[in-house]
Amino acid sequence: MSLMPHVAVKGFFNLCHVAVILMKRVNRRLCFLDYALLALCCGAVAMLVWKMQAGREYDWQWGVIWQYFFRHDAQEGWVANLLMQGLLTTIRLSIWATLLAVVFGTLAGLARVSRSRLSRMLARTYVETVRNLPPLVLVFIFYFFVSSQVMPASGLEDALYGLSTWQRQVVEFLFGPVQGVAAFAAGALTLAIYEGAYIAEIVRAGIESVEHGQWEASASLGFGRFDQLRLVVLPQALKVIIPPLAGQFISTIKDSAIVSVISVQELTFQGLELMASTFRTFEVWTTIAVLYLVLTLLCSYAARRVEARLRWQT
Template identity: 50%
Template sequence: MTRPPAKAPAKTLAPVVLIDLAVLLLAGGGLAWLVLRAQATLPYHWDWSVLPQFLAYTAEDGSWRAGRILTGVAATVRLSLWAGALALVIGTCAGLMRVSQRLFWRLCGGAYVLFVRNTPPLVLIFLFSYFLSGQLISTLGLDAAVAGLPEAQRPLAEALFGPLRQMPGFLTAILTLALIEGAYMAEIVRAGVQSVEQGQWDAAYALGFSRRQTLIRVVLPQAFRRMLPPLTGQFVSTVKDSAIVSVISIPELTFQAQELVSATYRSFEVWTLVLVLYLALNLPCSLAARWLELRLQRSDRGA
C-alpha cells in the first residue's frame, strides 16, 4: 500500500509583506527627510497658501471661476483625448501597412515610422506648427469657418476644443501630437499582429476567410489583448508628451504653470502642484487598463 504524497508546507507571505513594508517605510522616511532638509536649507520662503487661487477663485460678481492651473488641466485632458484617439487610428493604419503583403504599403508605413521615431519631437512640433498653422489651416479656411460658427454651436465647440480664438492652434497641436504618438503605436500594432500564431491564419483560410476577414475577425481581437498594456503606456506617454506643445503657446497645464512661475516666482509650489496633477491624470488610466487586462484574462480562463 503506497502512502499518499506528503503535502508541501503552506507558504507564508508574512516575510514578503514585512520586507515590502520596510521598503515603503524607508522610502517614505527618505522622502520626508529630503523635503524637511530642503525646507530647512534652501534660501526659499515656502508659501503653499497661494495654490488654491491657481485652481479656482471668486470673481468680482461672487461667482467661481477656474484658475490658470485648472484651465490648463482641462486643455491637457482635451488635447490628450483627441490626440490619443487620432494617434490610435493613425498607428493602427500604419501598423497594418507595416504587415501588408504589398511592398508599397510596407514602404510607406516604414518610412513614416522611421521618419518620426528618428526626429526630435521638438523639431517636429515647430515644423508642423509653421506648416499647419501658418499655411494649411489658412489655405483651407478653417480659421474663417471657426469665426463664422453660429452662436448655438459655439458652447459645444468650446467644450470640445477650448476657446474658439485658440482653435486653429489647438487643432495643430492635436494633429502634431497624434502624428508623433501614432508612429510608436504603429510599432505596437505591428508587433501585436505578428505575435498571433501562424496557425490562426491557416485555420481561418481553411474556413474560407479572406485575408481581410481573417485580420478583422480572428487576428486583431487576439492581438488587442496583447497590445493593451503597451497601448496604455503609450496613451499615458501622450498625456505627458502633451506638455511639449507649450513651446507653441498652447495653454495647456505646463504652459499655464510657466506663466504663473514668471508672474509669481513661486516655482517650487507651482511645479509640485503640476507634478501631482499629472499623476492624478495618469494613474487612473493605468489602473483602468490593468483592470481591463485582468478581466480579459479571467474571461479567457472561463472560456
C-alpha cells in the same frame, strides 16, 4: 521659452512612476530590500524638505496656488481658473491625440504586415523616421505648417469666429478657446503622429502574436485577407494590443507637456505663466507634478482593470 520646467516635471513624474511600479510588488511578501528602499526614499524626501527650510529658508505659500484652480465670477459664479483650464486642455489634447494616433498607428501597423512590399516600406519609413526624430522638432514643423499654411488656406479660422454662441460653446468644449484652435490642432496632430509610430509597432506585434495556423484555417474557410483580419486575427490580437495601448495613452499625457512651447494653454504652459507672475516656483511645479501624477495614476488604474478583464476572458 525655457524647457527646464518641462524637463523637471517630466523627470519628477518618471521618478514617481518608478515608485508606483515598485509598489505593485505589494501582492507578494515584502523583503528587507523593499523596506530599505522605502526608508531611503523617505529619507531623501525628508532631507530635501529640511534643506529647503534650513538652508534656503524657503517660505511656503500654498494659499497663493489654491486660488488658481477656481475663481468666482460675478455673472457665471464659480468658473475654472488657470490651473483647472490647463488640466482640462491637457485632457482634451490627450484624448484627441490618442484617437488620431490609434487611427494612424492601426493603419501603419496593418501596412507593416501587409503582403505589399510598397506598403511595408512606407509604413516602416514612417515608423523609423518619427521614432528617431525629437518630438520638439516635430512640434515646430507641424505648428508652423498648420498655423501658417493649412489654417489660412482652409478658411477655418474665419469660420470659427463666425459661429453662433452655442456653436462656439461646443467648439470650446471640444477644443478649447477659439483663438487657440490652430495651436491646439498643431499640437494634437504632432502628438498623434509621434505616438502613432509607437502604436503601429504595438499593432504589428499584436497581429504577429496570433499563430499562423489561424490565418491558414480562416483561408481554408474561404475568407479573404480583409475578412481574415477583421473576423479571426484582430479579435485575438486585441488581447495583446490593448494593455500596451493603454500605457501609450499615459505616455501621451506626459508627452503633451511638450506643446507648451507653441503656446497651447495646457497644464505645463499654465505652470510657466503662474511661475512668472507669482514667483512661487516650488509651489507651482509641485502642484503641476501632483496633477499629472493623479491623472496618470487614474489612467493606470483603469488600464489594470481592463487588462485584468481581458486576462479573465482568455
